[in-house]
Amino acid sequence: MTDSHDHPRVVEPPLWEQWAAKSAELPQGERLQKVLAVRGWGSRRVCEDMISANRVTVNGEIAVLGRRVDTEHDTVEVDGVPIGLKPGLVYYLLNKPEGVVTTAHDPQGRPTVVQLVPEEPRVYPVGRLDQGTEGLLLMTNDGDLAHRLAHPSHGVEKEYLAEVEGAPGQGAVRRLREGIELEDGMTAPAKVSQPSPGVLRITIHEGRNRQVRRMCEAIGHPVNRLVRVRIGPLRDAALAPGKWRELTQAEVNALVEAASEGGRPVA
Numbered sequence: 001m002t003d004s005h006d007h008p009r010v011v012e013p014p015l016w017e018q019w020a021a022k023s024a025e026l027p028q029g030e031r032l033q034k035v036l037a038v039r040g041w042g043s044r045r046v047c048e049d050m051i052s053a054n055r056v057t058v059n060g061e062i063a064v065l066g067r068r069v070d071t072e073h074d075t076v077e078v079d080g081v082p083i084g085l086k087p088g089l090v091y092y093l094l095n096k097p098e099g100v101v102t103t104a105h106d107p108q109g110r111p112t113v114v115q116l117v118p119e120e121p122r123v124y125p126v127g128r129l130d131q132g133t134e135g136l137l138l139m140t141n142d143g144d145l146a147h148r149l150a151h152p153s154h155g156v157e158k159e160y161l162a163e164v165e166g167a168p169g170q171g172a173v174r175r176l177r178e179g180i181e182l183e184d185g186m187t188a189p190a191k192v193s194q195p196s197p198g199v200l201r202i203t204i205h206e207g208r209n210r211q212v213r214r215m216c217e218a219i220g221h222p223v224n225r226l227v228r229v230r231i232g233p234l235r236d237a238a239l240a241p242g243k244w245r246e247l248t249q250a251e252v253n254a255l256v257e258a259a260s261e262g263g264r265p266v267a
């Protein structure tokens, strides 16, 4: 086909297709179907179908397959419902004091973490801290997110400060970093530093029983005090022992991202 000046006419794809192709090339952001899937809106296939059925909007515009979104800045809705808002779900960050047990009910009558947060709606701890361990514990009624976070393949980092007996030498610290043989197998490499003699900052992404205590015992420096100071993106140095607060929406989003990174493909 030619125009009146005999130049070949360039047939451009519709604007929205050009725009979709551009946004799919953006290096930042996640594909929309993945964002929906990790937030529990169904398998990726189901989420793709929802997008194709024009049920999903980004910043008020109907989204197309392949669109990338930045959940920090974009507003994503399914049938007009913001994807971050799942009705009835609550997320608490608790600073667990020493001596409190991480169970819903303790037959021995010891104080439990559920007694430190509101009774309704009922929430459950994600993972556990030993009775003697202090620090950050996530509690929620979002079973889907709890399940993802608890799955070792998702590798959400947990950071601890451990006051140990003596001051580990470089060789001992290296053993912790490289992985150490415990009775249930080798530990994955850990990030380890010694901010002051006898205090280890240890970051692991496994969640084995009494793991940090057993790692330190294995290098000959048993733990005297253990505090969890970070769960994935969550930190709060200002939260006093025994206190809790709700996560912000940005923290929930960051947690959802952390739980999907490095994990098994969702569905």
Ligand code: URA
Pocket: 128, 129, 130, 131, 133, 209, 210, 211, 212, 213, 214, 226
């Ligand atoms: N590692 C431990 O040894 N105890 C905890 O409570 C958490 C991690």
